Amino acid sequence: MDALAQLVAKDEIRELAQLYARGIDRKDMGLLRTLYTDDAIDNHGPYSSGPVDRYFAFLERSLPHMHIGSHHICNHLISVDGDRATGEVYAIAWHRIPDGKDGLAHDIRHENAAPCR
Numbered sequence: 707m708d709a710l711a712q713l714v715a716k717d718e719i720r721e722l723a724q725l726y727a728r729g730i731d732r733k734d735m736g737l738l739r740t741l742y743t744d745d746a747i748d749n750h751g752p753y754s755s756g757p758v759d760r761y762f763a764f765l766e767r768s769l770p771h772m773h774i775g776s777h778h779i780c781n782h783l784i785s786v787d788g789d790r791a792t793g794e795v796y797a798i799a800w801h802r803i804p805d806g807k808d809g810l811a812h813d814i815r816h817e818n819a820a821p822c823r
Contacts, residue, residue, distance in 0.1 A: 707788055715791060716784045723795050727777035730799075733769045735762065773810060774802035 707715075722741055729737040739762065748754065748761035753768075769775075777799045784793035798816055805811035 707786065712786045715786045719784050719791055719793065720779075720782055723779050723782055723797075727779055727797070730765075730769075730777055731775045733772070733775075735766065735769075738762070738765065772801050772803055774800075776800045 725737060726741055728734070729741065742748070742758045744758075746758040747756065748758045749756075750761060750764070754761040754764040777797060779795060779797050781796040782793065784791055796816075798814070801813040801815075802810050803813050
């Protein structure tokens with residue numbers, strides 16, 4: 707694969723992470739569903755782990771309670787080898803969520819999604 711094709715592939719992969727951040731922050735389930743293959747596995751630790759439909763069900767229950775979400779993509783490393791790619795994404799996620807006491811709490815998470823294939 708030549709250098710230009712590798713750059714294009716990396717940019718397309720980076721755009722997926724950026725679209726994910728947009729979809730979560732805008733609570734856009736339609737957009738989020740376009741970012742995963744039908745057989746995808748999503749691991750969000752204690753919240754959801756397994757087939758992506760399980761993650762979508764978690765989001766559909768959770769997103770209505772998230773008053774504000776702000777996801778920021780930081781380091782995003784990608785290696786392309788022919789028609790395969792691996793990589794990792796570091797992100798910071800800030801949420802305004804119910805605190806269980808009729809108020810709102812700040813929830814800040816530093817996430818590392820790695821490796822991705």
